[in-house]
Amino acid sequence: MPVPTVLVVAARDDWPTDRVVAALTDGGARVFRMDTAEFPQDLTLAGRIDARQGWAGGLATAYRAVDLADISAVYYRAPNAFALPATMSGPERRFAAAQARAGLGGIISALDCHWVNHPAAMSRAEYKPLQLQTARACGLAIPSTLITNSPDALLAFTGDMGGSVICKPVASPVLIEDDHLKTVYTRRLSDSDLADLRGIDTTAHLFQAWVDKVHEVRLTVVGDRLLAAEVHADSDRAHTDWRSDYASLTYRVAEVPAGVAEGVRRFMDRLALRFAAFDFVVGPDGTWTFLEANPCGQWDWIEHATGLPIAQAIADELRGGPA
Structure with a gap:
């Protein structure tokens, strides 16, 4: 079986991505990590297509290179903006950034491989009105x-x-x-x-x-794996929005009800996602009410607090592709 080659496109200083890269390499995968901020000054692109074959060529820095044809999966997670030469004028920088986005971004987006997640799917899935309509259509309770x-x-x-x-x-x-x-x-x-x-x-x-709640749930979905954590707030501020007072929070690993799990998997399929961080409210009667799903949501603090193996799940998904 060939060794998988995973292209990781993420901010250079994103340390949760470091955990995914470590899990990938520990599992035997080859990894080419890049930040779009490296292009065009520290990253070279050469892509060619003609009537005989699809996109061929590669990406290279002074220290590493990858052949486009060898890439079996892409992990795409909020890279930085292009770093263009400071000698450019404002109009030149805007023009060059648009060309870089269409050129480098276009070729990477055209890779016919396994994505977690494809940027086009992520961009569409970020619209909250679409999320609510999709959740409703998939049988999830919404406010x-x-x-x-x-x-x-x-x-x-x-x-x-x-x-x-x-x-x-x-x-x-x-x-x-x-x-x-x-x-x-x-x-x-x-x-x-x-x-x-x-x-x-x-x-x-x-x-x-307002939906009355006993607690909330952060449900991290990776492929077909559902990794859920109850979020319990011990302050009035956190009870309204737990992000406002992290110090008051406690966490507990949770089981996902069968009906919610089925609805979440439908949601992921409809929006062509392989990763998302869902937020639910759990009411006094046990009903899970969908709030939102972030296709590039944070997860590292949940793994640290609960031991849920999220980084490993992402690496497994990238190495093995769809189940």
């Missing part, structure tokens, strides 16, 4: 949700819900302001919020009915 920039629509929604409503970002909750990284956390709307809805009309906002 009543409104996405709007209309204050009147929000007031009608809160009236229909007859209880607490939360607000959270539709896209990434992270922003940079005054050179500081900030996170916009989920929060419950108060009466004073609803009395003053200025700013709602400036962009899209996501509102959901």
Whole structure:
């Protein structure tokens, strides 16, 4: 059996990826790791296609090289932006970045091999409206949700819900302001919020009915493996959004109910994913309610806290391909 060659495309300083690379090499796989920030100054691309054969050629740095034809799997996880020469003007840099994205990104995306995950599938799956519709179609419970920039629509929604409503970002909750990284956390709307809805009309906002919960679950899906951890919050802030107070959290390995497992696997198939980090709320009656699924979600702290073998599962998936 040939030795698998895995292309790893990730930020150079992403240490969870270090764990996956170690598991791959310990398992006998060949690994070519690259960050798109290496292109074009420290990474060379040569790809050729004609009527007789598909894409051939390779990727190389001063220290290592890989033949495109040898790549059996790709692990793609949030690489950095292209690092272009500082001597370029602004327009030149924008033009060169677009060419690099279409050239290097295009050839890598065209590789006919096993992906965890393909960037096109990841990009599509990041849309929360699509996630909610897919989860619903796959038989998973979801909270009543409104996405709007209309204050009147929000007031009608809160009236229909007859209880607490939360607000959270539709896209990434992270922003940079005054050179500081900030996170916009989920929060419950108060009466004073609803009395003053200025700013709602400036962009899209996501509102959901509050779902009573005993705890939450971070379910990491790798191929056909479901690795679940209960997340128990011991503060009011963390009970609303556990990301706001990690110090108050405790974790416990969980079993996934059969119906949820079936729905999750359908979800993964529909969105062509082989990895995703799902968040669920578990109610007092034991119902698992889907919140979201991140196709490039964090997982290393969960492995550390619970011992769930997530890095090994990713490496196994890359070495063996689909089950």
